[in-house]
Amino acid sequence: MTDIMSREIQLVSRPNGMPTAANFAIATTKLEPLQEGQVLVRNLYMSVDPYMRGRMSDRKSYVPPFALGKPLDGGAVGEVIESHAKEFKQGDVVISSLGWREYFIAAPKALHLVSPDIQPLSVYLGALGMTGMTAWAGLNLVEVKDGDVIFISGAAGAVGSIAGQLAKLRGCRVIGTAGSAEKVKFLQEECGFDIAFNYKTAPIIEQLNQAVPDGIDVYFDNVGGETLEAALSVLRTYGRIIACGGISGYNEESPQAGPSNLFNMITKRLTMKGLIVSDFLDLQDKFEQEVGSYFRDGKLKNKETVVVGIDQAVSAFIGLFAGKNIGKMVVKLD
Amino acid sequence: MTDIMSREIQLVSRPNGMPTAANFAIATTKLEPLQEGQVLVRNLYMSVDPYMRGRMSDRKSYVPPFALGKPLDGGAVGEVIESHAKEFKQGDVVISSLGWREYFIAAPKALHLVSPDIQPLSVYLGALGMTGMTAWAGLNLVEVKDGDVIFISGAAGAVGSIAGQLAKLRGCRVIGTAGSAEKVKFLQEECGFDIAFNYKTAPIIEQLNQAVPDGIDVYFDNVGGETLEAALSVLRTYGRIIACGGISGYNEESPQAGPSNLFNMITKRLTMKGLIVSDFLDLQDKFEQEVGSYFRDGKLKNKETVVVGIDQAVSAFIGLFAGKNIGKMVVKLD
Numbered sequence: 001m002t003d004i005m006s007r008e009i010q011l012v013s014r015p016n017g018m019p020t021a022a023n024f025a026i027a028t029t030k031l032e033p034l035q036e037g038q039v040l041v042r043n044l045y046m047s048v049d050p051y052m053r054g055r056m057s058d059r060k061s062y063v064p065p066f067a068l069g070k071p072l073d074g075g076a077v078g079e080v081i082e083s084h085a086k087e088f089k090q091g092d093v094v095i096s097s098l099g100w101r102e103y104f105i106a107a108p109k110a111l112h113l114v115s116p117d118i119q120p121l122s123v124y125l126g127a128l129g130m131t132g133m134t135a136w137a138g139l140n141l142v143e144v145k146d147g148d149v150i151f152i153s154g155a156a157g158a159v160g161s162i163a164g165q166l167a168k169l170r171g172c173r174v175i176g177t178a179g180s181a182e183k184v185k186f187l188q189e190e191c192g193f194d195i196a197f198n199y200k201t202a203p204i205i206e207q208l209n210q211a212v213p214d215g216i217d218v219y220f221d222n223v224g225g226e227t228l229e230a231a232l233s234v235l236r237t238y239g240r241i242i243a244c245g246g247i248s249g250y251n252e253e254s255p256q257a258g259p260s261n262l263f264n265m266i267t268k269r270l271t272m273k274g275l276i277v278s279d280f281l282d283l284q285d286k287f288e289q290e291v292g293s294y295f296r297d298g299k300l301k302n303k304e305t306v307v308v309g310i311d312q313a314v315s316a317f318i319g320l321f322a323g324k325n326i327g328k329m330v331v332k333l334d
Numbered sequence: 335m336t337d338i339m340s341r342e343i344q345l346v347s348r349p350n351g352m353p354t355a356a357n358f359a360i361a362t363t364k365l366e367p368l369q370e371g372q373v374l375v376r377n378l379y380m381s382v383d384p385y386m387r388g389r390m391s392d393r394k395s396y397v398p399p400f401a402l403g404k405p406l407d408g409g410a411v412g413e414v415i416e417s418h419a420k421e422f423k424q425g426d427v428v429i430s431s432l433g434w435r436e437y438f439i440a441a442p443k444a445l446h447l448v449s450p451d452i453q454p455l456s457v458y459l460g461a462l463g464m465t466g467m468t469a470w471a472g473l474n475l476v477e478v479k480d481g482d483v484i485f486i487s488g489a490a491g492a493v494g495s496i497a498g499q500l501a502k503l504r505g506c507r508v509i510g511t512a513g514s515a516e517k518v519k520f521l522q523e524e525c526g527f528d529i530a531f532n533y534k535t536a537p538i539i540e541q542l543n544q545a546v547p548d549g550i551d552v553y554f555d556n557v558g559g560e561t562l563e564a565a566l567s568v569l570r571t572y573g574r575i576i577a578c579g580g581i582s583g584y585n586e587e588s589p590q591a592g593p594s595n596l597f598n599m600i601t602k603r604l605t606m607k608g609l610i611v612s613d614f615l616d617l618q619d620k621f622e623q624e625v626g627s628y629f630r631d632g633k634l635k636n637k638e639t640v641v642v643g644i645d646q647a648v649s650a651f652i653g654l655f656a657g658k659n660i661g662k663m664v665v666k667l668d
Contacts, residue, residue: 054601062571062601224597237396243599258592263558265577265608267388267396272606274599 008101046099047075126328127302135163142240146171154222156183158328229259303327342435380433381409406434460662461636469497476574480505488556490517492662563593637661
């Protein structure tokens with residue numbers, strides 16, 4: 001192995017409110033020589049996800065905060081360049097949580113082998129990756145079933161677009177909201193949503209009441225805020241809420257007030273359940289089998305917004321909060 | 335049957351904010367002659383409960399609003415004065431939802447026979463009545479079990495005091511909050527709470543952090559507002575919330591903001607479930623058997639605050655919102 005120079009993105013200061021380019025730096029690191037039992041991987045695609053914003057703040061949460069002056073991490077798909085471990089050979093395609101860098105050396109247990117037959121390989125960051133599994137786990141968490149009316153916010157995003165398509169495959173009536181006419185069209189024409197609307201063009205509660213005068217059974221929440229409040233208002237008795245994300249509040253400098261109508265939890269006997277996909281890793285094979293089968297059969301679209309080059313990763317990440325992605329935002333490493 | 339004159343309390347205007355005596359009137363009604371298949375009942379005790387406040391506003395909810403110019407209704411224990419129905423005989427003790435009046439005539443299906451062996455009969459409005467069953471159903475709803483640490487707000491109230499005692503009987507560590515030193519003493523000395531504190535003497539979150547530095551598994555919410563926010567902060571991963579009441583907000587003139595830290599639902603994978611006791615009426619026999627047995631064995635205290643006379647019912651009801659009750663507030667009809 002000759003010297004490998006790997007570019008990586010580091011967090012250099014913690015964002016206060018919306019992250020800016022100044023919170024990040026690009027650095028070049030020379031990798032150590034490969035040791036026995038180690039694998040050298042070149043990343044092909046890396047993931048940028050809204051949840052990473054939480055890790056940029058220094059507070060206790062379900063994953064530790066990113067360290068300053070160190071590379072960020074997150075989902076990535078790569079190919080094995082050289083292996084000194086019996087578990088992998090050159091050319092293998094692997095997923096890892098060592099994104100935000102071009103190359104890395106790791107032990108086999110940090111890698112998960114995937115089939116290169118499915119293309120583009122970035123699907124392992126989307127429909128068949130963490131965001132797809134989040135959608136799938138969320139529907140299972142509150143037992144979404146045939147006949148349910150489900151409302152999905154952030155519906156054109158990586159989680160929402162898969163959740164909606166999976167809900168359609170389960171026989172649900174699916175309503176989604178997104179932030180542009182193009183996204184609404186995507187939901188209606190490509191994802192098969194029964195109704196989709198642009199939350200920016202009129203008050204959410206008005207549009208939602210018009211879309212579902214008889215109410216909803218399930219709310220898949222990716223955004224929080226005003227949309228959660230509207231959903232609480234239209235949920236039917238015994239309705240369920242999948243609390244999956246709250247992107248509307250991730251960049252607020254101080255905590256925002258919660259919905260003023262949370263009392264609906266009582267009067268309608270609602271159930272709200274919080275979801276973190278890492279709780280479901282023991283079901284990964286089941287997920288890959290079920291959702292992989294839908295994908296191979298052409299029943300599930302893995303929409304992506306792809307940017308190219310590690311030097312574009314930060315702007316891709318920041319772009320998530322401006323809704324610049326349709327489907328999964330991924331960075332293709334050149 | 336001679337003419338029966340019955341005093342009753344009517345709602346004459348809808349409260350805006352805190353109810354006042356002017357929203358109510360006392361009226362005397364002459365009962366119709368008893369028909370075949372009907373039963374005449376004299377109420378002995380009637381219930382005043384915080385949930386009744388919701389029914390005084392004219393809005394859609396899980397029970398219809400009270401009508402203006404008509405008697406209020408609610409739980410009551412009475413004795414059969416005369417029966418023209420085979421199901422009941424004179425002297426029987428019955429519970430009904432026809433409180434706020436001294437006498438009434440009803441069909442048998444509106445009455446539920448109870449044993450007069452348990453005294454005072456007002457226990458059927460408390461530990462063995464709707465509020466006791468609410469406590470019992472709430473613990474079952476989120477599967478409260480041996481070893482759980484449970485925090486209960488409004489703990490000296492009708493629901494909270496029973497919930498805490500039942501939780502102790504299940505082997506839980508029980509923490510409660512109430513609004514006076516006398517109530518705190520009641521929780522510690524009579525109900526066996528492990529820790530109780532007065533939420534008025536220092537910020538709730540501070541007292542709660544001190545009481546449970548390792549967090550709680552379950553929050554039984556009777557009050558909402560700031561206490562819910564504090565509970566969200568101290569709940570452990572996979573914690574559960576019983577959304578039972580929100581008395582802190584019942585008299586607000588406009589909707590109040592929800593907790594600013596609802597995002598804990600996601601990061602801690604919490605479950606919140608709304609509770610209305612009427613969903614569990616099919617379990618009433620099981621409840622009466624289990625909790626009745628605790629009560630008869632002296633394992634469960636049915637603390638009451640009793641006021642006397644139907645003309646005191648309105649002030650007893652309004653007093654609920656000033657925390658004038660310890661345990662169940664009941665009105666003894668003279």
